[in-house]
Amino acid sequence: MSTHRSLAAGQTPAAAAPAAGTWTAAGALPGPAYWAGAQSGAVPLADGTVLMAGGEDHRRNAQDTAVLFDPAAGEWQPTSALSVSRRLHTLTKLADGRVLAAGGLSGPYGGVSQAGVASAEVYDPATRGWTATGAMHEDRFAHSATVLTDGRVLVTGGVAPRSALSQKALDSAEVYDPATGEWTPTAEPMNDARGGHPAVLLRNGTVLLAGGMVPIGRGLYAGQSFCEVYDPAAGTWTPTGDLGSVRKSHQATLLRDGTVLVTGGDSPGLQDDWTYNPYSQWTAERYDPATGAWSAAEGMSTGRSHHRAVLLRSGRLLVIGGTDDSTFDVGYQNAEVYDPQARTWTPTGGMVEGRWAFAAAELADGRVLVAGGLVRSGAAVPDNADVVTGSTEIFTA
Structure with missing residues (x-):
């Protein structure tokens, strides 16, 4: 006897998960x-929505738009715009649930002579508004921002103009105190300038910086293998083990066992084994804080730069x-999953639209949101205008 139930008149089948x-x-x-900027995209808020602010358009002009994604409705909602347009900035969720936007480049694209901004502002989810806070001591863009265990925010490095025709990487770092809205330079600069x-x-409360880039000419950049660790208690920087390959535009992720996995990145030229590689890296490396050393990890199925990694x-x-x-x-559609215990990579479903330099964040239910990004550029477009997407997708793990 069949157990199938027919639908009542006017009723539609429920969509399959x-x-x-x-x-x-x-x-x-x-x-x-x-x-x-790897830290300028999407920030999950306490109510389950995701905030995105700033970014750039197909002409590399900075944006002031801010929007909220509601996973329950599957919709984007406008929220208050940034007071300063920003790209290559950082967007950081504070311990109290507010979000700090710091630095970046503002306004129309200005070439290599364009200076970053030192201004910062804070988004309050309760009021859905931005409020100016203390400015950094140095203008910077393409920097990093990390929330420390005591709730303060460490901002490191970045890029600034060197002259009217060139840029330089910064070795400065400063700490933001959300309680006072003030920035304090670290007691000493980093060992290596980087952006x-x-x-x-x-896990021990220190901060690892892994690789990065330095300008070496007009519009030219070189990757780094140098790494260092910041101790907030002492306010000091200490060199640690070098990456096996120089890398920029890579990703670094803290795994559950306390080690750090670095994936991909730009690393053209001679490698540490004296082979030549003109492409992005497919290799991965794993850092052990107990020893301060990197070891080779299992390689991805393909080389990639400007990708995103979500734990x-x-x-x-x-x-x-x-x-x-x-x-x-x-931009690549490809996606794959790394199992740290089995030390294996497994291909998974690819995105509907290939993209790079996009925003990504884990939703409250464990799914992963990606939004925007570059689709085509360079020789893949007819008029030298980048093809940028506004599409968004959700990954079900």
Whole structure:
């Protein structure tokens, strides 16, 4: 006897839940945008919504738009705009649930002579408004921002003009106190100037900086293998083990066991084994804070730069999209998952639209949101105008 129940008149079947390892389209952003800074994209808020602010358009002009994504409704909602347009800034969730936007480049694209801004502002989810807070001691963009265990925020490095025709990396660092709204330079500068670098808060409360880039000419940048650790208690910087390969535009993620996994990045040229690689890295490396050393980890299926890495609740790591630094022309749809215990990579469903330099964040229910990004650029476009998307997608783990 069949147990099937027929639907009543006018009733529609319930939509099937997305299968694990798949992407589904979500509502579109108000306009196309991308986020070349790894820490300037999406921030999950306490109420389950996700805040995105700033970014850049297809002409690399800074944006002041701020929007909220409501996962329950699958919709984007406008919220108060930034008081200063920003790209290559940092967007950091504070311990009290507010969000700090700091530094970046503002206004129309200004080439290599354009200076960053020192201003900062704070978003309050309760009022959905931005309030100016203390300015940093130095103008900077392409820097990092890390919330320390005591709730203060460490900002490190970045890039600034060197002359009217060139740029320089910064070795300065400063700490923001949300209670006072003031910035204090660290007792000593970093050992190495760097920008575009990932920063990771380790289990012992120190902060690891891994690789990054330094300008070496007009519009030219070199990757780094140098790493160092900041001790907030002492206010000091200490060199630690070097990466096996120089890297920029890579990702660094704290795993559940306290080690750090670095994936991909731009690393053209001679490698540490004297082989030549003109493409983005497919290799990965793992840092052990107990020894201060990096060891080779299992490589990804493909090289990628300007990708995103999101730690899932299972403890596995989802690596998404990206591009190749030899051409920077097409965004990848590809995604794969790393199992730190098994030390294996497994392909998973690819995004509906390939992209790089996009925003990504884990939602309250464990799904992963991606939004915006570059789709095509360089030789892949007819008029030298980047193709930027406003589409968003959700990954079901």
